[in-house]
Amino acid sequence: MPGLLDSAVKQLRDGRLVAIPTETVYGLAADAKNVVAVNQVFATKGRPSGHPLIVHIVNPVLPTMSSLEKQNAWQHILLDWSRDVSPQALALAEAFWPGPLTIILPKAKNVLLEVTGGQETVGIRCPNHPLAQELLKLFDGAVVAPSANRFGRISPTTADHVRDEFPDGDILILDGGACDVGIESTIVDLSRWDSHGAVILRPGAISKGMIDEVLGNLITSESHQSSNQGDISKPRVSGSLSAHYAPKTKLVLYDPNNIQSINLADYKGKKVAWAHFKDSSRIDFSLSCHLEELLLPSTSNDLAKCLYATLRTLDQSSVDVIYFEKLPDSEQWDAVRDRLGRASVGSGA
Ligand code: TXA
Numbered sequence: 001m002p003g004l005l006d007s008a009v010k011q012l013r014d015g016r017l018v019a020i021p022t023e024t025v026y027g028l029a030a031d032a033k034n035v036v037a038v039n040q041v042f043a044t045k046g047r048p049s050g051h052p053l054i055v056h057i058v059n060p061v062l063p064t065m066s067s068l069e070k071q072n073a074w075q076h077i078l079l080d081w082s083r084d085v086s087p088q089a090l091a092l093a094e095a096f097w098p099g100p101l102t103i104i105l106p107k108a109k110n111v112l113l114e115v116t117g118g119q120e121t122v123g124i125r126c127p128n129h130p131l132a133q134e135l136l137k138l139f140d141g142a143v144v145a146p147s148a149n150r151f152g153r154i155s156p157t158t159a160d161h162v163r164d165e166f167p168d169g170d171i172l173i174l175d176g177g178a179c180d181v182g183i184e185s186t187i188v189d190l191s192r193w194d195s196h197g198a199v200i201l202r203p204g205a206i207s208k209g210m211i212d213e214v215l216g217n218l219i220t221s222e223s224h225q226s227s228n229q230g231d232i233s234k235p236r237v238s239g240s241l242s243a244h245y246a247p248k249t250k251l252v253l254y255d256p257n258n259i260q261s262i263n264l265a266d267y268k269g270k271k272v273a274w275a276h277f278k279d280s281s282r283i284d285f286s287l288s289c290h291l292e293e294l295l296l297p298s299t300s301n302d303l304a305k306c307l308y309a310t311l312r313t314l315d316q317s318s319v320d321v322i323y324f325e326k327l328p329d330s331e332q333w334d335a336v337r338d339r340l341g342r343a344s345v346g347s348g349a
C-alpha cells in the first residue's frame, strides 16, 4: 500500500494521527517529537495527561549483523531517547526486539515531558509488524502509540475496531489485519536497576521466565495497583488501574470449582453468555432463557489473540451478562489473566 503509506507519513509530518497495526494491538500514532501531535493523542483518547506514552522506534538491525553490531545499532537508536542505555537494556533489545516488549529507561533530556507524563523515565518499544516498520522507516522518526481505543476501554486488534472507537475522527487507519499477539506488550522497568533490578510493570507475551533467562533472575513483578497508588515517585501505568480494558457488558469471573455459589436468579429470562474451557464443570443455566456458549481456546496464546475481539462482539450482541471461567494460576496465563481481571472490574459501566 505505497500510496497509503505516503499519506500516513505526510499525516505524521503534519502533526496528525495515524492508527497503526502492531503485533500486539493497534496503536494511535503521532510524531513523538511534536508536542501538538502528542497532546492531540491525549485529547482523542480522553486520556489523563499524567499517563505516559510508549515511544515506538524503527528496527535498526539486519539479520546479517553480529551480536556486537546489533547491540551497537540498538545503542545508537536508544541514545536518542535515553541518557542511560544499560547493558541490560541492550541484552533485552537484542533478545526480544522487534517484539512485544516495552523497556522503561531514564529519559534523555530532549524527550518531551508530555510523552513521559512528567516523569524522568521513558518507555520504548520496537514493534514487530511489517507495516509499522515500513511506516517508521519512511517517516524517519519515532512515534508515540498508545492503544487506539478510548481511555479505559478494550484495546483494538483489527482496523474495524479502531473505526468503531473513533467513528468521526480525522484519523488515517493503516489496515494490517488482525494482530498476532492480541494483548499489549510486556513492560519491564530497568530505570531502577541498581536498587530494584528489573521490574515487570505489565505482564505480556514476553514472560517473566523469558526475561529471567536473559537477565539472570534479577527480576521482580510489581503489583500493578501498588505501583499506582499514592507514591508519585513511582512510574504511573495507566493499564495498572484496577478497572481497564473494560467491556460495557457486566463480566463475571467464576471459579469452576465453586459453581454452586453462582447466583443466576438476577438473570432469569435474560441473555447470558458463558465462556468456559472444554470439559470444565457445567453451570445449570436452565433458569436463563437465552444462553450463548463460547468454548475457550486451550492455550494462553490463542486466548490472548481472540480475547478483546470476543469481548467486543459480546458487547455488540446485547448480552446482559458474561460468565467467564477463571483462568489457571500458572505463569503462562499471567498476562491474559491480568487483562481479564481488569476487564471484569471495569465492566458494566
Ligand atoms: O503493546 C503495546 O504496548 C501497545 C502497542 C500499540 O504498542 N501500546 C500500548 O500503549 O499498550 P498504552 O499507552 O495503551 O499503554 C502504555 C503503558 C501505559 O500503561 C503507560 O502508563 C506505560 O505504558 N508507560 C509508558 N511510559 C512509561 C514510563 N515511563 N513509566 C512507566 N510506565 C510507562
Ligand code: MG
Pocket: 146, 147, 155, 239
Ligand atoms: Mg491502552
